[in-house]
Amino acid sequence: xxxxxxxLALLTGAASLFAQTPARTDSIRKDALNVxxxxxxxxxxxxxxxxxxRDLKDADVYIxxxxxxxxxxxxxxxxxxxGQKRFNSLKDTVEFVSSPDDTEEQIxxxxxxxxxxxxxxxxxxxxxxxxIEISYTEPISETVSTDKWNNWVFSxxxxxxxxxxxxYKSDQLFGSLSASRVTPELKVDLDVDYELNLDRFLxxxxxxxxxxxxxxxxxxxxxxxxxxxSVGGEAEVESSTFSNYKLKxxxxxxxxxxxxPYSESTRRQLRLLYEAGYMYQSYLDTTIxxxxxxxxxxxxxxxxxxxxxxxxxxxVSLQWFNYLHDFSKNLLSIDGSVSVRLAKGLSLQxxxxxxxxxxxxxxxxxxxxxxxxxxxxxxxETQYRYFTFFGLSYTFGSIYNNVVNPRFGSSSxxxxxxxx
Numbered sequence: 001x002x003x004x005x006x007x008l009a010l011l012t013g014a015a016s017l018f019a020q021t022p023a024r025t026d027s028i029r030k031d032a033l034n035v036x037x038x039x040x041x042x043x044x045x046x047x048x049x050x051x052x053x054r055d056l057k058d059a060d061v062y063i064x065x066x067x068x069x070x071x072x073x074x075x076x077x078x079x080x081x082x083g084q085k086r087f088n089s090l091k092d093t094v095e096f097v098s099s100p101d102d103t104e105e106q107i108x109x110x111x112x113x114x115x116x117x118x119x120x121x122x123x124x125x126x127x128x129x130x131x132i133e134i135s136y137t138e139p140i141s142e143t144v145s146t147d148k149w150n151n152w153v154f155s156x157x158x159x160x161x162x163x164x165x166x167x168y169k170s171d172q173l174f175g176s177l178s179a180s181r182v183t184p185e186l187k188v189d190l191d192v193d194y195e196l197n198l199d200r201f202l203x204x205x206x207x208x209x210x211x212x213x214x215x216x217x218x219x220x221x222x223x224x225x226x227x228x229x230s231v232g233g234e235a236e237v238e239s240s241t242f243s244n245y246k247l248k249x250x251x252x253x254x255x256x257x258x259x260x261p262y263s264e265s266t267r268r269q270l271r272l273l274y275e276a277g278y279m280y281q282s283y284l285d286t287t288i289x290x291x292x293x294x295x296x297x298x299x300x301x302x303x304x305x306x307x308x309x310x311x312x313x314x315x316v317s318l319q320w321f322n323y324l325h326d327f328s329k330n331l332l333s334i335d336g337s338v339s340v341r342l343a344k345g346l347s348l349q350x351x352x353x354x355x356x357x358x359x360x361x362x363x364x365x366x367x368x369x370x371x372x373x374x375x376x377x378x379x380x381e382t383q384y385r386y387f388t389f390f391g392l393s394y395t396f397g398s399i400y401n402n403v404v405n406p407r408f409g410s411s412s413x414x415x416x417x418x419x420x
Contacts, residue, residue, distance in 0.1 A: 031127045033119070037063035046112045049128050050119065054395060055344050056310060060085055061122050063115075066266045066308050071182020072153045073100030077111055078266040081118045082310065087125075094118035100153070152181045164200075171198040187222040187232070199375060210375045214240040227261040234275070243379050244362045246284045252277035252300075266308075273302040286365045288381075294361070297324040312340040312347070321359065332356045333385075345395040352388030 033050045036059035044052060053059050064080040076097045083090035094114040098107045123129055154177075161172040177192040193216050201208040215238060222232030233253035239245050254275030260268050276299035283292055300321040307314050316336030323329040337351030360381060368378040 033123050033126050033128075034058055034060045035063065035119070036061070038065060040108070042108050043112055043115065047116060047119070049123060049131070056341070057344070060087055061119070062310055064267075064308055064310060068266060070097060071151065071180055071187070073155055073180070074098040074102065075107075076266070077114075079115060079118060080267065080308075081122075083122065087122055090122070092118050092121070100155070150181070151183055152179060154179050167202040169200045172196065185224050187220070187224075189218075189220040191218045192216070193218075208371055210371060210377050212241050212377045214238065214242065222256075224262075227263060228258050230256045230258075230262075232256075233277075241284065242377060244283050244285055244287065244364050245281065247280070247282040249280045250277065251279075268307040269304060270306075271302075271304045273304075275300050275302075281362065283362055287361060288363045288365050289361060290365070291361070296361075298322060299324065310341075312338070314338050315351075323359065323361070329359045329361065331359045347393045348391075349393075350388075350390040352386065354384070354386040356384055357382055 029051065034053045035050045036053050036056050039052050056062055061081060061083050064082070065077065066080075067075045067077045070076050074097060076095060078093060078095050081090075081092040081094065094117060096110040096114040098110060102110075120132070120134075123132060156177045157175065159174045161170075163170050173194070173196040175194040179188075179190045181188045193214075195214050197210075197212040199210040201210075216236060217238070218234070218236045220232065220234050222230050224230055231254070233251065235252075236248075236250045238248050240248075252275040254273055256271055256273040258265075259270040259272075277297070279296040279298060281294055281296060286292060298321060300319060302317065302319045304317040305314065306316075314336070315338075316334070318334045319331070321331045333353065333355035335351075335353035337349070339347065339349045341347050360379065363379060363381055368380060372378045373380065
C-alpha cells in the first residue's frame with residue numbers, strides 16, 4: 001500500500017512540474033448545464049458547452065441511452081433525456097437511425113446531432129444560450145422517392161482463417177446469406193449459414209485430423225396484431241456433425257404478448273412467447289436411444305424482461321422446452337445480465353447463463369474419442385451448462401470530466417479501480 005501511495009505522490013509531483021501555466025477560472029463553464037451520461041471523447045469535443053459530471057446527484061439532466069437493430073441492418077440509437085432539480089418536470093426522447101452502410105464517422109456524427117437537438121431546450125435556460133446559433137443546411141425536396149426494394153434488405157459474408165505452426169494447422173470457413181423485411185406490421189427474417197472447422201495435429205509423427213461442419217437455413221415470420229400481441233412462426237433446416245444431425249427440420253408457430261407496449265421496447269420489455277410444433281430428426285450415427293431418425297413434437301415457453309433506468313439495466317430471459325412424447329426430455333435455462341449503480345462512483349456488472357439439460361436425443365451411442373472430447377468436436381452428455389461473469393468498478397475524483405487530451409493515448413479523469 002505504501003508503494004502505491006508513493007507512486008501516486010510521484011505522479012502528482014511530476015504532473016505539477018510539467019504544468020506550465022496555472023489553471024484559470026472559467027466563469028462561463030460554472031454556469032453550464034450539468035449532464036450525467038456515458039460520453040465518448042468525440043461527444044465531449046463536439047458538445048463542449050455542457051459539464052459532463054461523474055455523479056448522478058450533481059446533474060441537472062441525466063441521459064439514458066439504448067440501441068437496437070433495425071430491419072435494414074442498421075441500428076436505432078435512443079437517448080432518454082430526463083431533467084432533475086430545476087428541470088424536474090422536463091423529459092425528452094431523441095433517436096438516430098443508422099443505415100447498414102454508414103461509416104463510424106457518420107454514425108457518431110448522427111448521434112451527436114440528435115443529442116444537440118435534445119439538449120437544446122435545457123441549454124436555452126442557461127447563460128450560455130446567448131452563444132448558441134441554430135441553422136438548417138439541407139434543402140427540402142418537393143417529391144418523395146419510392147423504395148424500389150419494398151423494404152427488403154440483403155446481406156452476405158464469407159470469412160476464412162488459416163493459422164498454424166510446425167505441429168498444428170487450423171482452417172476455418174464461415175459463410176452467411178440473409179434477407180429481411182421489417183415494417184410496423186410484418187417482420188420477415190431469412191438466414192443461411194455455413195461453418196467448417198478443420199484441425200490437423202502432428203504428434204510423434206502421427207497426424208490427427210478433426211473436421212466439424214454445420215449448415216442451416218432459418219426463417220422467421222411475425223405479424224403485429226396490436227401494441228401488445230404478435231403471432232408468427234419459425235422454421236429451420238440444419239445439419240451438424242457436432243450434434244450428430246444429418247438433417248433436422250423444425251416448424252414452430254407461436255404467439256407473443258408484451259405486457260408493456262412494443263413502442264416502449266427501447267426502455268422496457270416483458271415478453272411472453274409460446275411456441276409449439278413439429279421436428280424431424282435424422283442422425284449421422286445411431287443415438288443412445290438406438291434411433292437413426294424420428295418424428296417429434298414439442299413446445300416451449302419463453303419469458304424475457306429488459307429495463308433501462310438511471311440506476312442501471314437488467315436483461316433476463318427464461319426458457320422452458322420439452323418434447324411432448326416424454327415430458328422428462330426437457331430443457332430449462334435462464335440467462336441475463338445486470339448493471340447497477342450501487343453508490344457514488346461504484347458500479348456492479350454481473351451476468352451469465354445456467355441450464356438444466358435433459359433433451360439430448362441426438363447423442364451418439366458410442367460416445368466420443370479422447371481427441372473429439374479435447375477438441376470439442378462432438379456433443380457430450382451433460383445434465384447442466386453454465387457460465388458467469390462479474391465486475392466492480394469504482395471511480396473517484398473531480399465531479400467534472402470535460403477535458404479531452406489524446407496525447408500519448410486516451411485517458412479519463414480521476415482514477416478507476418477495476419476488479420474483474
